[in-house]
Amino acid sequence: MTRFLPCGDTALAVEFGDRADRRLSALVLALADRVKAAAVAGIVEVVPTFRSLTIHYDPLTVPHEELKHRLAPLLAGLDATERPGRLWRIPVCYHASVAPDLFEVAERTGLTPDRVVELHCSVVYHVYMVGFLPGFPYLGDLPPELVLPRRENPRTAVPAGSVAIATTQSSIYTLESPGGWHLIGRTPLLLWDRRRDPPAILAAGDKVAFQPIPLDAYAELAARSAAGDLHLQPEEAGEAAGSGIPR
Amino acid sequence: MKPALRVVAPGLMTTLQDLGRRGYQHLGIPVSGALDPVSLAAANAIVGNPAGTGALEIAYRGPTLAVEADSVRLAFAGGTAAIDLLRSESASAGERLPPLQSVRLKCGAAIRIGALAGSTVAYLAVEGGFDAAPVLGSQSTYARAGLGGFDGRALRAGDLLPLRQPQAEDRGERRLPSLDLAPPQRFRVVLGPQDNYFTDRAKAALVESAFTVSPASDRMGMRLEGPRLEHGKGYNIVSDGIAPGAIQVPGNGLPIVLLADRQTTGGYPKIATVIAADLPALGRLAPGAQVTFEAVGIAIAEAEHRRLAARLAALPRHVVAVRGASAVDAVALLGSNLVSGVVSAHDRHWEPPYD
Numbered sequence: 001m002t003r004f005l006p007c008g009d010t011a012l013a014v015e016f017g018d019r020a021d022r023r024l025s026a027l028v029l030a031l032a033d034r035v036k037a038a039a040v041a042g043i044v045e046v047v048p049t050f051r052s053l054t055i056h057y058d059p060l061t062v063p064h065e066e067l068k069h070r071l072a073p074l075l076a077g078l079d080a081t082e083r084p085g086r087l088w089r090i091p092v093c094y095h096a097s098v099a100p101d102l103f104e105v106a107e108r109t110g111l112t113p114d115r116v117v118e119l120h121c122s123v124v125y126h127v128y129m130v131g132f133l134p135g136f137p138y139l140g141d142l143p144p145e146l147v148l149p150r151r152e153n154p155r156t157a158v159p160a161g162s163v164a165i166a167t168t169q170s171s172i173y174t175l176e177s178p179g180g181w182h183l184i185g186r187t188p189l190l191l192w193d194r195r196r197d198p199p200a201i202l203a204a205g206d207k208v209a210f211q212p213i214p215l216d217a218y219a220e221l222a223a224r225s226a227a228g229d230l231h232l233q234p235e236e237a238g239e240a241a242g243s244g245i246p247r
Numbered sequence: 248m249k250p251a252l253r254v255v256a257p258g259l260m261t262t263l264q265d266l267g268r269r270g271y272q273h274l275g276i277p278v279s280g281a282l283d284p285v286s287l288a289a290a291n292a293i294v295g296n297p298a299g300t301g302a303l304e305i306a307y308r309g310p311t312l313a314v315e316a317d318s319v320r321l322a323f324a325g326g327t328a329a330i331d332l333l334r335s336e337s338a339s340a341g342e343r344l345p346p347l348q349s350v351r352l353k354c355g356a357a358i359r360i361g362a363l364a365g366s367t368v369a370y371l372a373v374e375g376g377f378d379a380a381p382v383l384g385s386q387s388t389y390a391r392a393g394l395g396g397f398d399g400r401a402l403r404a405g406d407l408l409p410l411r412q413p414q415a416e417d418r419g420e421r422r423l424p425s426l427d428l429a430p431p432q433r434f435r436v437v438l439g440p441q442d443n444y445f446t447d448r449a450k451a452a453l454v455e456s457a458f459t460v461s462p463a464s465d466r467m468g469m470r471l472e473g474p475r476l477e478h479g480k481g482y483n484i485v486s487d488g489i490a491p492g493a494i495q496v497p498g499n500g501l502p503i504v505l506l507a508d509r510q511t512t513g514g515y516p517k518i519a520t521v522i523a524a525d526l527p528a529l530g531r532l533a534p535g536a537q538v539t540f541e542a543v544g545i546a547i548a549e550a551e552h553r554r555l556a557a558r559l560a561a562l563p564r565h566v567v568a569v570r571g572a573s574a575v576d577a578v579a580l581l582g583s584n585l586v587s588g589v590v591s592a593h594d595r596h597w598e599p600p601y602d
Contacts, residue, residue, distance in 0.1 A: 005440035008520030009548035011490035013440050020485050032273075047272045047488040049512055054488025056272065059523075059552055064545045130275040131486060131512025134392045138486070174275075175392055194393055198383060200274040 002075055004068055005052075009059050012067060014075070015052040020140060020168065024051045025128050026082045029205045034074045042067070048204040049129045050138070085205040086234035087124070090172070090187050092163050092210045093218035094120075098186035101151075105165070105182050109145055117212055119143045120163075120184065125170060127206040135174035135192040135200030139208055142168050154180030161186045161222075163210070170210075174200065185210075188221035188230075195228055206234070250316030250413040252373070254406040255336045255357060258310035263377060263396040263408075264370075264507075265301040268385035272511040278491070279387040279395070280507050282368045282466060282530030285559065286325030289426050290372035292562040293322035293349050295416070301379065301386035302372040303402075306466075309360025309369070310402055311336065314352045320374035320415035321358060322349040324426060326366030326531065333357040348422035348569060349374075351415045366428060366531035375412030389508060391467075420569040423562070430528040433541040434521055436494065437548055441484060441516035445496070449476040453494075453518060454540050458502070462534040466508040468495075469529065471538060475500030476518060486514040492521030492529070506530060524551035 005013040014031060017024045028048045035046050035055065042062030047054040057067055094102060094117045106113045125139035142165055150166045155178060158164070162173040164181035173179060174192035192199050202208065213221070224230040264287070267280025281287040281304055288298035303310070309328055313336040323330055323346050332350060333341040336357040344350050344358070346369075352358060363369050379386050379397055388396025397406055442450060458473035482498040489495070493505045495515040504521055505513075507530070521529055522543065532538065 006437055006520070006545055007440050007488070007490035007517070008437050008492050008522055009545055009552055010523050011488065011520075013488060015440075015487070018485055045270050045272055047511060049487045050485045052487045054490070056269075056490070059549045060556055063549050129486065129512060130273065131488075132275065132510055134275045134277070134394075136275055192392065194382075194399065198271060198274055198276070199392075199394075200276065203274060 004071075006064065007054065009064065011054055011056045012064065013052045013054045014071065017051045020050040020128060020138075022082055022126060022140075023080045025126065025204075026080050027078050028053050029083070030078045030080075031074060032204075034078075035071070038070070038074060040067070040070050047131075049131070082126070083205065085127070085207050086236060087207045087209065088202065088232060088234045089209050089211055090189060090232070091213040091217070091221060092121075092185040092187050093213050093215055094185040095215040095218070097215065098218065099184050101182040102184045105146070105148065105184055108148055111145060116146065116184065119146055120165070120170065121210045121212055125208040127202050127204050127208060128169075129204045130200065130202060133173065133175050133177050135202065137171055137191075137202040137206075137208070139170040140168055142170055148182060150180040151182060154178055158183065159186070160192070161188065161190070163187055186218070188213075188218050188225050189232055190225045193228075201232065248315060249407075250319070250410040251407040252312040252319065252410065253315050254402045254404055254408065255311040255313050256359075257402040257404055257406070258305055258360065259308045260306040261310045261402040262304050262388035262390065262400075263301050263379055263386050264304040264388060265386045266299040267387050267507065268383050268389070268395065271383050272488070275511050276383065276392070276394070277389055277508050277511060279389040279466075280385070281370065282507050283325055283366065283370070283527045285527040285555075286366070286368070286426070286428070286531075287370045287372075288559045288562055289324035289347065289423055290322050290370040292566050293324065293347060293421055293423055294320050294372050294374040295421075296372060296374065296376055298559060298562070300372065300376045302370045302377075305360060305363065305369045305371060306367055308362045309371070311357060311359040312408070313357040314354055315407070316354060316410055317414035318351050318353045319410060319412075320349050320351045321371055322347070323360065323369060323371050324423070325369030326363050326428065328363045328369060329361035331359040331361075333359055345422075347424075347426055349420045351420065367533045368531060373410055374415055375410065378409040378411045391508065421566050422569050423566050428528070428531060430532065431525055433539045434525045434529055435543045435548065435551070436492075436519035436521050436540050437545055438519045438542050439517075440487070440520075442518050444478055444480055444484065444516035445518050446477045446479045449478070449518065452476055453502075454542050456539070458538045460532050460534050460536045460538060464534060466506060468503040468505045468509060469532070471502045471504065473501070476502060478516065482516065483514055484516050486512045489513050489517070490520050491523065492526050493517040494519045494521065504529060522548035522551055524548070524555040527555075
C-alpha cells in the first residue's frame with residue numbers, strides 16, 4: 001500500500017513497501033519519471049530508493065498538503081514492470097591481492113573461489129539506488145548461493161574500487177570509506193571521478209554486468225583510469241536486449 | 248596580481264560554503280552548504296552580497312588571512328570572536344573589529360579571527376564573493392568527496408583564495424545593529440518518517456528528556472547523548488532517503504541529527520525530523536550544549552519556515568551605515584604605504600555614510 005511519510009517540512013517520502021524488491025523498485029522509478037515530467041513548481045529533487053521515492057521540496061512554493069494533492073494523480077496506474085536500463089559492463093579483478101575476502105566468502109558459502117567469481121559474474125544486476133557514499137550503487141540481486149550477512153567487524157578503510165557483497169546485494173566502493181561488506185574484487189574504473197560532470201556514472205534503474213579480468217589487465221586499466229584516459233560507455237537499453245553477457 | 252586572500256593560518260576547519268548543491272542527491276551527492284544560513288545571510292547582507300553568496304564557514308577557531316588585492320571589504324557574522332585587524336600578517340596586535348560590521352582592508356593588511364563564542368560556526372563574507380568555480384552548481388565544500396570550495400577541502404596555510412573584485416567599492420562601512428542567534432527554547436520536530444519503529448517510551452523520551460551535544464558531532468551529523476531511544480522492531484530499515492534535520496537512531500539508541508553534509512540515504516530508522524526553521528540554530532550549538540525537543544505538526548513547521556524566510560529577506564533592510572570615525576575606519580586605511588604605528592586623525596579616510 002502506498003503511503004506518504006512526512007520527513008520534516010522540506011521532504012516527503014512516497015513509500016510503496018518495506019522490502020528491496022524489483023517490483024517496488026519499478027514503481028519507485030516510474031513515479032520518479034512522472035514527477036520529473038510533471039515539473040511541479042517547488043519540487044527541488046527526487047531520490048529513488050529501494051522502496052520509496054523521497055521528494056525534496058520548498059514548502060514556500062508548494063506546501064505539504066498541496067504537494068500531496070499534486071502527487072495523488074501521478075500515483076494512479078503506475079506500471080510495476082521493470083524497464084530496460086542502460087547496461088554498464090564493469091571489469092573486475094578477482095585476484096587475491098585485490099580481493100581480501102574472496103577466500104573467506106568461498107569458505108563460508110562452501111564454494112570454490114572460482115565458483116564465487118563465476119556466480120558473481122553470472123547475473124545482470126539492477127541498480128536499485130545510489131546512496132551511502134557519492135555514487136555508491138546498491139546492486140541486486142545476488143545469486144542466492146552468495147548471500148551472507150555483513151562482516152562482524154567493519155573495516156575502517158575500504159579502498160576505492162572495491163567490489164563487495166553483503167546480504168542480497170553487491171556494490172562498488174566509489175571512495176575510500178569505512179565499510180562492512182565482503183570485498184571480493186576490485187575494478188580499475190573510477191566510479192567517482194571529480195573530473196567528470198557529474199562525477200558519478202551509475203544511476204537508479206541502470207543495469208550492471210561484471211566481467212572478470214586478470215591482474216595485469218587490472219593494472220593497465222587502472223593506470224589509464226587514473227590518467228583520465230578510460231571512459232566507460234553504457235549500452236543503451238535496445239542494444240543490450242538479448243546480447244547476453246560475454247565471459 | 249590576481250586579487251586574493253592568502254591563508255596565513257587556516258583555523259580549525261574553515262571551508263567555503265553557500266546554500267548547498269541541489270539536484271544530485273539521486274547520485275548520492277550530499278547537499279552540503281552552510282550549517283547556519285542565517286549568519287551566512289547576515290555576513291553577506293553587511294557587505295552587500297546576495298544572501299546565498301559563498302563565504303568562509305569558520306568552525307570553532309578562525310583563520311588568519313592576508314590581503315593580496317588592492318583592497319577588500321569583509322564582514323563577520325555568527326556568534327562572537329576576537330577579530331584583529333593587523334597592519335601586516337606578522338603584527339602581533341591590531342585593532343578590533345566588532346562582529347556584524349564591515350571593514351575595508353588594503354593590500355598587505357591581515358585579519359585574524361580567534362576562537363568563536365556563542366556559536367560553533369561563523370561566516371566571513373567578502374564583498375563580491377570568492378572566485379571559486381561552482382562544482383555541480385554550488386561553491387559549497389564537501390570535503391569527503393573533494394567537491395567544491397577551494398580544491399574540495401578545508402583551508403590550508405599558503406592557500407590563495409581568489410576574489411571576484413580586485414578592490415572594495417568606494418563607499419562607507421556598514422553594520423547590522425543586531426542579529427538574533429538565540430536558540431529556540433525547544434527544538435521543534437515533526438515525527439516520522441519511521442516513528443512507528445520506536446516504542447511509546449522512546450517517543451516520550453524524545454520530547455521529555457534533555458540531550459547533550461556530543462563532541463563527536465561534525466558537519467554531517469550532530470550526535471546527542473542522553474537517554475537511549477528504544478527500537479520497537481529492530482534498528483535496520485530498508486535504506487531510504489534522508490531529509491535535512493532527520494533524527495536517525497542507530498543500534499545504540501543514541502540519536503544523530505543529520506546536518507548539511509548528511510548522507511543522502513540511510514538504513515537506520517528516523518524517529519523525527521527537526522523543522523527547517525530550527526536547523527540554523529541547531530547548527531550553531533557547541534558540544535556540551537543541552538537540547539530538548541518538542542513535536543509539532545507540519546502546519547506549524549511551515550509557518551515557522553515562512554517566518555524565517557521573511558526574516559532573512561528583511562536582513563538587508565536592517566543594515567545601516569557606520570557613522571563617525573571608529574577605530575575600524577582608521578584600520579581601513581592600513582596598507583603597505585603606511586609606516587607609522589600611530590594613525591593620526593589626518594590619516595582618517597572619511598567616507599560619507601552609505602544610503
